[in-house]
Amino acid sequence: MMTAPQARPAASPAVAGASAPEPAPLLAPLPAPLLDVRGLTISYGNARGTLRAASDVGFAIRPGEVMGLVGESGSGKSTIAMAILDLLGGGGRVESGEILFDGTDLRKLPASERRALRGDRIAAVFQDPFTSLNPALTVGRQIAEPLIRHKGLSPRQAAVRVEELLAEVGIRDPRRVAAAYPHELSGGMQQRALIATALGCEPKLLILDEPTTALDVTVEARIIELLAKLCDSHKLSALFVSHNLGIVNRICQTVTVLYGGVVVETGATGRVLSRPAHPYSKGLVAALPRITADRRHRLPSIPGTVAKLSGPPAACVFAPRCPFADETCRSRPQAMLTDGDGDGVRCWKADALSGTPWPDEAAAPPRRPPTGTAAETRSAPLVEVDHLRKIYGASRSILPWLRRAGTVAVEDVSFTIGRGEVVGVVGESGSGKSTIGRALLALTEPSAGTVLFDGADLTQQVKRGDQTLRRRAQLVFQNSAASLNPRKTVGAAMDRPLVLAGREDAEERRRTVAGLLTRVGLPAAYADRYPHELSGGERQRVNIARALATDPDFVVCDEAVSALDVSVQANILNLLAELRDEMGLSYLFITHDIAVVSHIADRVLVVYGGTICEEGPIGRVLRPPYHPYTEALLSAVPRLAEDRKEAPRILLEDAAAAPGGRGCAFAARCPRKLGTVCDEQAPPVHETADGHRIACHIPLATLAERAAVFPELAGDAPH
Amino acid sequence: MLAYTLTRLVYLALVLAVMSVLVFLVTQAMPGDVASMIAGQFASKEVVDAIAVKLGLDQPLIVQYGRWAAGILRGDLGRSLVLEQPIAPILMEALGRSLVLAVVALAVVAVVGIALGVLAAVRRGKLTDQLVSGVSYLGIAVPDFFWAIVLVLVFGSYLKLLPTGGYAPIADGFLPWASHLVLPVVTLVLMLLARIARLTRSSMIDVLQTNYVKFARAKGMPESVVILRHALKNALLPTITVLAIDFGLILGGVVVIETIFSYPGMGRLLLFAIQRHDLPLIQATILIVSAAYCLANLTADLLYAFVNPKIRHGMRAS
């Protein structure tokens, strides 16, 4: 993997408007930056006023260097990336500044010349591969377009080159993929195709805006590996926009931290992530959930929301959220303080604070003792799932070509959830996690098997129209914006479940709503607000409050924190943990992020292709013996420099076909597959201890021989 | 795609079979009976009965239907009672004239409507957009027959530029033929243009905001390619569906339009058949109009599947 070059070139300080770069040491003549952004100020104008999405932003990327641009969502990362591409839409305007590419100020070029650079010298890959390819055109045609346009190739020559490019980004049958339409490819393949498109004209600079955010972790690991390799072999420079510090750590040599459209820190990746100087950077690093962290601690979070400026800053932008802020911070804007090594920080106290970590969460209530012994928990489970199976879209028809076997979403799953227990479900998208959650809430009817809630069959009850049990089980899901009606106030949205529960006194309901809002840490006055007036984290709090309205015993959290920034994610995770401790709630916590699960869950189910491949107490699942899929999943987790012990990473092949058939669901991608036995026979379940089970044909003893993915965990007693 | 087409054809056959039963039953229930109409007003009961026996009208309904349906399958639509001629040639001639009207109108609506919609979307918020939107609004707010009357008054009666009605066979020359088409076609177009333009505009605006359009721009594609190659093909999906519905509307609207402009197509023929109680002619006309309508829908669905690879391949994948 890439590491920071030993001799850090003294980058020109990213001070706003700095004109003369510092004299470089004579011994190592510096290559001129390929991209040099200076004093870039960008505003969005609309009816309600102007928003400064970037203020006086400066940074430089040298040839062959990958620079990370990090910050919470809304901090202006994409805006800057789009400004470089001249693709700012929606009323965005560059007010001032220079964007020097290879020494030329792009802003001075006519639009047609900038367009000619796009896709040729400067190429881009965006976040969401599922929507970045045109559904109506073949993949090959879309990759060929810039080749034909910029390089003047004939369609036939381009087709040859397209296959080379696809092979280069690791696609095994380029010809088939080139002829395919986007929907016929998996997300990972689509992202590879987009990368192939970007590489086509051999650009000098890549703009990567969250290129892996929408992908599963195992796929993400492979795409990052590919990008790192390509940047290295093609001597590419890249601007890598991301909110994921672990990934930045893996691919970027330098990193620039953005807050409220202002650069607050810049420097070599290793240094910034291991010894962040700016309080905001400290907060971002601290809030990252880590598998290796002590689970009894609450995650530090950054309270508040991203600053939105409308003019030049009059104080430190971070002051409203900074735990170290004082009068000086609030009365004057901060200048970038740089040293000769290319490190810069926009905080006058940075030196004084160098040894001070981001503060721990204040007043953490004592964590409830771990759920009683396994035997006790199991004696009276709250939820019992027995041989659950769900098939979607099966259809019978008299016309033979219309008959469908349907897709198996969940293939025979059994588990229990104890009272006050948090059971995590991890797995990639499409593995059946949400279907399990929906079946537990009787939102979807199982094709086979039963779900007992407190001893009663929830599905049957709901069928009979009896809602009492259902009120005791609630759902919080990912998209906090879509789950609230934009035309209803928060209070009205929370009132509804209360009315449905038969609470007649309006005044009493109002008090309950106020109480619930306070309970999730929001001012009671928020009842009068509309969803668009809330931040993402606040909306998710409202969703949680609404789920709590009927005083449930059990909550299914379906990717409840996945769409949130780490800073906010930590906050919501803490809230959920607190509610569990105080109200004795049980959760089914569904997520694709095993680090998040390791923070909140007592037990974990690792699912693949609708089957449970491993289950057990979190402490056991994180240590060997591992199921081969769990091992790959754990090894794909991006980690910060300080956690990094060079463990060999297990990279899974892209899924070739949907899992199915008689054998092991993971057989098509399993790096340790034994042979036909895996394809033909369902794997046996090995039980180690404490209800830790692994379904695999490999004997337990052999599985136990593998090295720990997180050696730093090895000493701890499980649990 | 093949399986999909097959499925749709099976459905089409089913729908037509049901339609034929309905048409047959409804016309049976209408006042007047065929035998006495053929026999004439003053025929004796014996004569009427004899004719009924000869035509098989004394047999149970199901047998009568079977014979009628079998005839249709052989291409024999029966004889018109009033015109005393085989129906098929008359009907085909009228159908041809109506189809010319409908197809020309639909083509104009599609081309002009889509062009206006795209233009408005690309110049969103600018003067062009406001003009298109304003005119569209007028088009939707004003009732259809109003245009017909205005057009007849202005171009026919006042300016005397165009014939206000009737029909000239193309054998008489292209110009006379075409000039008789202008007013009915323009009326039909005005009925439908606004909706297509507005629909295209809004789906085009949505598509222009998608990531793949952004990505096409990031590849350095010029705006014309972005709009025509990347955006339009996707934006047209809803428009195609509505155009198909419109084709049905035109076929229906043709009855009114043909009456206003005394244009001898299917609409006039149907009206004539109903006024004169010509039961076999009524049956045949309704059946053929229904079949044309269903075929239009089928064509639209196939077209939709063809431009939408997700459907095209979905059919064969799972």
Ligand SMILES: Nc1ncnc2c1ncn2[C@@H]1O[C@H](COP(=O)(O)OP(=O)(O)O)[C@@H](O)[C@H]1O
């Ligand atoms: N088209 C737009 N119109 C108005 N405001 C916008 C627009 N796009 C982004 N913004 C605002 O600009 C700020 C920066 O957004 P963005 O560049 O997307 O940040 P990031 O990529 O870091 O999440 C945010 O406050 C966002 O709401």
Ligand code: SF4
């Ligand atoms: S200047 Fe003050 S408020 Fe701003 S980051 Fe530094 S300590 Fe915090």
Ligand code: SF4
């Ligand atoms: S059963 Fe076979 S394919 Fe499945 S995980 Fe074990 S070794 Fe891999």
Ligand SMILES: [Mg+2]
């Ligand atoms: Mg962004």
